[in-house]
Amino acid sequence: MRLGFGRETATTGATRPPTGSACLQCGTPAPSSAITFCRRCGLPYGAPPRLEAELPSCPVCYAVVGDDGRLPSFRAARGRIDLVEHISEHESHPVGDDEYLETLRRGDRIVIDRWEAPFDLVRRYLVTGAVDGGRRRDYQHSAIVTAMAQLKRWGPGAELFGDQAEWKLAREAVTALMERYHRR
Numbered sequence: 001m002r003l004g005f006g007r008e009t010a011t012t013g014a015t016r017p018p019t020g021s022a023c024l025q026c027g028t029p030a031p032s033s034a035i036t037f038c039r040r041c042g043l044p045y046g047a048p049p050r051l052e053a054e055l056p057s058c059p060v061c062y063a064v065v066g067d068d069g070r071l072p073s074f075r076a077a078r079g080r081i082d083l084v085e086h087i088s089e090h091e092s093h094p095v096g097d098d099e100y101l102e103t104l105r106r107g108d109r110i111v112i113d114r115w116e117a118p119f120d121l122v123r124r125y126l127v128t129g130a131v132d133g134g135r136r137r138d139y140q141h142s143a144i145v146t147a148m149a150q151l152k153r154w155g156p157g158a159e160l161f162g163d164q165a166e167w168k169l170a171r172e173a174v175t176a177l178m179e180r181y182h183r184r
Helices: 083-089 098-103 119-128 143-154 165-181
Strands: 109-112 115-118
Touching (some): 119 165
């Protein structure tokens, strides 16, 4: 449902005027209050996205903005907020222990026990639970990615017929990482 200025939001029912702090179509922050149009999209700041536009997602939690260009706030009283405000709320509402995850990083890879996998793919899995490289990304296979797929399908304690020792050890390593990452 497309929402106009000052209309009720679909989720909260609260009336929320546009903030003008970011483009609701592409998520670009307004450089100053004097600039009223997004240089990237050409839309006025706070205007709803065009119907055919590909909507942006949060780089922290991977949530895609709704048709109104906003996401629900972590603080219910705020209603729905633009992407820039949502990203700033992650300071007080982190998705997991990213500082710990960075200690396992080696360039664009992550080392879990004795295995390696693409860092972005593993972080996306830890945050969303989806074993998917996301849109426009190549699906990359390794022992860790196989372990994530098996954990999603059968859980951490499953005994698998025809299981390989390498896969079992990788599942245990990923399970330990998941528990540590979400402990925060």
